[in-house]
Amino acid sequence: MGIDDWKDVTSRKHRRSKDDKVLKISKSVFMTNFPESISARNLWKSCSVYGTVVDVFIPSKKSKAGKRFAFARFIKVFNLDRLVENLCTIWIGKFHLFANKVRFERPHKPNVSATNNSGAASRTEKPFNLQQTNNGVGSYANIVNGIST
Template identity: 60%
Template sequence: MGAHNTNHLQSKADQTVRISKSVFVSNFPEGCTAKDIWKVCNDYGIVVDVFIPNKKSKVGKRFAFVRFIKVINLDRLIENLNTIWIGQFHLFANPVHFERPKKQNLSPHNNAAAVSSYLRGVDQAKGQFQTGSYVNVVNGSSPVGVHGPFISSASVLVLDDSCVAERDMSNHVMGNVKDVSSISNLRTLIMEEGFS
């Protein structure tokens, strides 16, 4: 009877996944909970699930996945969700580009094989990485037997167009000083040289 119940529940979950549409939602306050997102989104459709991951987006904002059922027009739903304001935050909604992969049904026999192969990998990893340490990573040295991707020590900063500031620099002077103590009266020195 237990196996029949499990299959019945899995089929209900599969049916829900088939008839539902997921929406990616971002730009909401830090203190906002899944319940809050559920309430504001439920005005525009029937919400069946809200998931807020612990990690943040590339721009440092929190995001959520909201699953709706009985969606006739997904584009219209997203347009409506884009009109929502939570406090001073304007909600951004987009369709989910990639659905979550289905969970595999593991029988006890397959599960035992997976666990044993995992344990073999752990044993191999222990033997291979025992000499590695945090100091080796910081110094950039690789201990013997450790093979991994090379990580560049050079920092990279990627900025988009919103970070570009356009200013009139025709009246600006740039240079360097030999003595740090001359910085305090630099304006006076520049004025004496004829710059105003």
């Protein structure tokens, strides 16, 4: 029994779920201009022709233009630009689907938070200090008002 036979065992707190792994390897696409009656399942089926769909989300909000929009997450994507071009060729009824790469990805959650003896999460960040963040220069309002620091 050598070192190669040993297996690292992690506790449940430190395990990553499949969702965390999918977030790292997936690509998200923003879509709009589809009928009001379409559901996430229908959108999933329409998009699965061009790639492996992992998730489709249609928020209850509407865009500034008053249209519904959706986000779809794909895996096994080699060329995101080509996928977006292919998605733009989809017609759902008399609606031509518009697709774009997402501009902002959701930030990844930290996997473990440190706790102190009382059980509350301890804060490792330093408190905000204006003098530290901008090298001793005051805010724009202070400079305009002539207040020096």
